[in-house]
Amino acid sequence: MAKLKSKLGYTGAAFTLVIAALAPFLVYPQLSKGFAHLGLHIDEIYAGGPKVRTIQAAGYTIDIRDQVNPHMFQTEKPFVQLDWKPARSLPAHISDAVDIDGDGKPDVKVSFDVPHDPKTPLRVNVDSLNPRYESMQDVGKKKFSALIVRVDDAILVRIPVKQ
């Protein structure tokens, strides 16, 4: 029994050396691929909800994303994200009434300035036309659920939804 255990131990050690030798060529790439195929996704509080609709405006589009609801005791409020893009084609000032839920009536009126310099901080005003959505006055990037930021070639506005 002791001899068998010893042989198993050395076999395990030799196997470990084989794994080490194959690590950069086979083991690590396969494990990474396996992880990527687990079907996991980044939490929507960070990534935003999936796109549900696109509104065509004059020279730009507004993507409307699905509502994101916080899990458990997450400190953020539920929100919807609207993406104005491409940012480089936006006029100097945006003032759009947006129908978020697709019922044909505008739910919010969003207005913000689009500075030339992408590094200039953005501020947004949101007037609620539907009591489901919260108004925001002169908001920058206070919280994940209430903000305006430029990400690559899009300007994202997140509007809190009343619980």
Added chain:
Amino acid sequence: MASDSLPARQSRSVVRSFLLTLPIAVWALLMASAAYGHANRAQWIASVVTVLFMITLFFMMMRTSSTYRWRRWFFVALGLLFPVGFIHQVMVFRGTMGIPIEEMIAGRTPFCFLPIPLLILPAAFTKALVFPGSILPNGGMSGGGMAAMAGIWLAITLVVGKGWCSYACFFGGIEEGMASLPAKAKIRKIDSRWRYGPWAVLLAMVLLSLALFEPAYCMWLCPFKAVSEYVAARNTIGLIQNGIFIVLFGGLVIVLPLLTKKRTQCAFFCPFGAFQSIFNKTSVFEIKIDKSRCTPCVLCQKSCPTMALTDESIQQGGTLMSCMKCGACVDACPKGAAVWHIRGTDVAVKPERARLMFLYAAWAMSIMFAGGIIAEGLATILHVFI
């Protein structure tokens, strides 16, 4: 018993040491050529210096039969050069060490291994990763994405178990360097209950991450935010978070290692270290105490940087599961009673064979993962002069 065991610090001939180093030298050259195929001059020099550094240290391990003191040079270099290369990259990409909310939303927060245990439960319940990064490469500072880090962590963990904390962790080197500076410890008596600290932090952070659906450790307690990147202080909460990072870094990584000569952050705080201890059970390599040779002088216990040896564990002939296989106890033991061991084999039978097999595997992983980090940090410094 102990047929061909090498008594502590018996040296090998230069020729034999050289021959034993050859496989590692070939491996180091292979890894360097793959990583630096299109290198600029500074990167090329840094790569050559790193390869020579890693080969020389392995040669000295073979020549002197001592592990810890040579591994420590590598580990401190890794700990010091990681922030150099990382902070330089952060400044180039975004001009600040603070993570802007835009970068989080874009999924370009670099992902290190520390939050891995915190992501498991939220992912198990909702399939969502509560980290503002990306699974696959996404430009900016996202590196290879979370999948790459998860893959490399799993591969190295399969090979060395908790040896990760001695051969791959790019944070532990700073405190190991600090712990090696004073000749003697000013604080020698440390309550052994502090050893449960990492488990307590792990439990608290796992539950908090699940409840709040955020990487709670990264948000509130990671000392290494002070030398990598931090939450951009947009409000009072952000200021408090950054204050905590600086206090924890100063206390656990700088001051306490100087006073105790221990890796205090690793031994008493790091939740990832506690999580990684579980994988010591899956590794075939371990450290054992040959009770027939042990006096016991407890030099091994004193030398252990993470307090993974106790009177009880020595009596039982082994280490605690928090042992990170750094080899300090083996080097410290004057009787050759602390030995490298392969699970299932008799204790102290061919311990040098066990040491060699472990070191080949561990050093290969160090070169593959940490070698690139050392070279990158070195190249950043060389860019100033070249």
